[in-house]
Amino acid sequence: MQVDEVQIDFENSILPWLGRTSKFVDHYLHLLLSRHGLPFSKEQIVVLKMLHDHEGDGLNQNELAFLTNRDKSSLTRLLSNMEKKKCIIRKQDKEDKRVNQVFLTDEGRMVFKKSKLALKQFIEDMEQGISEMEKKQLIAILKKVQINYKKESLVQ
Secondary structure (H helix, E strand, O other): OOHHHOOOOHHHOOHHHHHHHHHHHHHHHHHHHHHOOOOOOHHHHHHHHHHHHOOOOOEEHHHHHHHOOOOHHHHHHHHHHHHHOOOEEEEEOOOOOOOEEEEEOHHHHHHHHHHHHHHHHHHHHHOOOOOHHHHHHHHHHHHHHHHHHHHHHHHO
């Protein structure tokens, strides 16, 4: 089959709908965080949540990169910006000096606590008019899409 003969019905595929929805979600979340006086990115809020969930122990940067699905260099830049905002602190691991442990600061705890109000509103707005059954179906479908890509990434 010639390349010119390949037909794709983009509008009736999942692809553009996922892309558009992702852009809407990112934009609206940024807007809500700003309205709540939180000049933070979605990625920074995710890091605050992960650290909050591991309060006391902190996380090393490799664990944090894995949990947030980020590469090490982009996570390092993200953490540097968060350190400047005094939300996190990095400490060298006592046993392995090559490893940094990342901890929430008091400022980081306050920002995360404040972000929960914005996130609650965000989720309520997103799920408005969607039944519990529809929500479960959508989550199941999105999980299948993710599994399809995970399988593909394992092949390479």
